[in-house]
Amino acid sequence: MKIIHRWKILTSVVALAAANTVLAQEAPTYSRDVAPILQDKCASCHNPEGIGPMPLLTYEQVRPFALLIKDRTTKRIMPPWHLDPNVGIQEFKNDMSLSEQEITTLSIWADAGAPEGDRADLPAPLKIASGAAWQLEEQMGPPDLIIRSAPYDVIANGQDQWWTPDMPFEGLDKERWLRAAEFKPSFPLGKKVVHHGHAVLVPQNPEEDGRRSVALARYGVGKSWEIYPEGTGMRVPTDGHIAWNLHYFPVGAEGTGDVVEVGLWFYPDGERPEMETEGEAMFRVDGLNGMARGQDIVIPPHGYQVLQGTHVLDSPAIIHSYRPHMHMRGRVMTMEAIYPDGRKEVLSQVDRYNHNWQISYIYTDESQPILPKGTVLQFSSVFDNTANNPINPDPEQWVVFGRRGVDEMNHAWLGMTYINEEQYGIAIDQRRASQETLRVSQ
Numbered sequence: 001m002k003i004i005h006r007w008k009i010l011t012s013v014v015a016l017a018a019a020n021t022v023l024a025q026e027a028p029t030y031s032r033d034v035a036p037i038l039q040d041k042c043a044s045c046h047n048p049e050g051i052g053p054m055p056l057l058t059y060e061q062v063r064p065f066a067l068l069i070k071d072r073t074t075k076r077i078m079p080p081w082h083l084d085p086n087v088g089i090q091e092f093k094n095d096m097s098l099s100e101q102e103i104t105t106l107s108i109w110a111d112a113g114a115p116e117g118d119r120a121d122l123p124a125p126l127k128i129a130s131g132a133a134w135q136l137e138e139q140m141g142p143p144d145l146i147i148r149s150a151p152y153d154v155i156a157n158g159q160d161q162w163w164t165p166d167m168p169f170e171g172l173d174k175e176r177w178l179r180a181a182e183f184k185p186s187f188p189l190g191k192k193v194v195h196h197g198h199a200v201l202v203p204q205n206p207e208e209d210g211r212r213s214v215a216l217a218r219y220g221v222g223k224s225w226e227i228y229p230e231g232t233g234m235r236v237p238t239d240g241h242i243a244w245n246l247h248y249f250p251v252g253a254e255g256t257g258d259v260v261e262v263g264l265w266f267y268p269d270g271e272r273p274e275m276e277t278e279g280e281a282m283f284r285v286d287g288l289n290g291m292a293r294g295q296d297i298v299i300p301p302h303g304y305q306v307l308q309g310t311h312v313l314d315s316p317a318i319i320h321s322y323r324p325h326m327h328m329r330g331r332v333m334t335m336e337a338i339y340p341d342g343r344k345e346v347l348s349q350v351d352r353y354n355h356n357w358q359i360s361y362i363y364t365d366e367s368q369p370i371l372p373k374g375t376v377l378q379f380s381s382v383f384d385n386t387a388n389n390p391i392n393p394d395p396e397q398w399v400v401f402g403r404r405g406v407d408e409m410n411h412a413w414l415g416m417t418y419i420n421e422e423q424y425g426i427a428i429d430q431r432r433a434s435q436e437t438l439r440v441s442q
């Protein structure tokens with residue numbers, strides 16, 4: 001802690017003066033300063049079984065990448081976290097971003113020649129979970145129920161592939177309330193080729209159930225699990241079938257019989273949580289007002305397009321996560337709340353969207369927006385079809401709506417729980433009380 005504090009002073013006061021002698025004396029070392037950051041923010045992917053291209057667990061592994069690490073972290077490309085740190089809510093359950101101070105430490109360390117330092121300073125080695133393990137297992141124990149997709153033969157090369165088997169839903173003898181779900185592609189193949197997917201339960205009797213579909217789990221690279229806030233759950237009926245919707249993207253590796261699994265964790269038998277959630281619901285930013293979906297997406301070559309979509313909440317609601325979805329030209333998506341009293345507030349803004357990642361920004365229980373009935377949710381998206389967009393496959397093209405990555409889409413997935421006025425009152429009171437506690441304790 002003391003060292004970090006010294007850094008703060010050093011970086012803010014001295015670094016700008018480029019005092020090389022001070023840097024030489026004080027340069028951070030791998031063992032003492034860098035390894036803890038990499039363990040905390042990088043190792044979950046950069047390990048031999050993770051999705052990162054190289055492991056970053058030892059000095060020998062990290063040393064050759066020192067300058068590349070500096071480059072990717074100062075540009076905020078790594079870790080993948082594309083949220084604007086300067087506006088909107090900043091407290092998330094799954095925040096993997098680096099602080100300014102951590103970025104500076106990595107950067108000064110790389111510039112100083114990436115010294116190893118004293119191995120005695122190393123933090124205890126991490127226990128890395130196997131690539132095939134459930135990520136939630138450590139926290140939640142093994143899943144109560146696992147559902148599996150029908151096997152799929154993965155081709156090595158070619159265009160996007162869609163696999164949409166329908167499977168009976170089995171394993172529950174009475175209605176249960178879902179507390180958490182994890183979507184797990186196979187390891188190692190599935191982790192590379194499953195780009196995104198949905199496992200949606202279609203109830204046997206939609207009329208009786210009151211719902212046409214129950215979205216158990218939705219997945220994208222960077223988003224694989226969901227834990228609903230305490231007291232919130234999704235009602236899961238006993239009978240129905242699972243409509244799988246899996247998007248495979250060939251990456252040069254083939255395999256037969258690939259199976260995706262979804263793990264489900266329920267509230268204890270007989271326990272009914274206070275609030276019923278829909279899970280992730282789609283909020284479109286395209287083709288509203290009676291237009292066909294996506295009909296308004298028309299991005300000119302070497303140009304930009306800005307689109308807005310608004311949704312009025314006809315009951316109070318709590319948003320527990322925000323996951324923008326666009327494709328390769330998508331750059332920005334802002335979610336604002338316009339309250340019934342006219343106040344307007346940016347809730348969250350992703351300003352460096354990257355289609356290779358589908359990050360769900362999961363608010364903490366204390367930060368999740370609690371919105372009154374009549375709130376307008378306004379989404380604004382910016383598409384960049386210029387050559388400045390680093391993942392633009394071809395700025396010469398007109399771009400319209402479509403399922404392929406080279407076409408566009410424009411919507412957000414919001415973890416939504418609609419509540420009644422009484423629940424709204426309680427939630428607001430609890431929020432005030434926790435803010436008061438926070439204020440007093442500071």
Ligand code: HEC
Binds near residue numbers: 043098
């Ligand atoms: C959620 C998983 C994940 C996390 C967390 C993560 N990375 Fe990565 N990293 C990847 C993947 C996947 C790639 C390759 C694709 C890409 O560049 O987007 C990558 C690429 C990189 C590259 C470029 C490698 C190359 O050869 O081009 C560097 C450097 C890097 N990561 C460093 C880091 C550092 C440092 C951290 C932590 C501060 C970190 N990453 C955190 C998944 C991750």
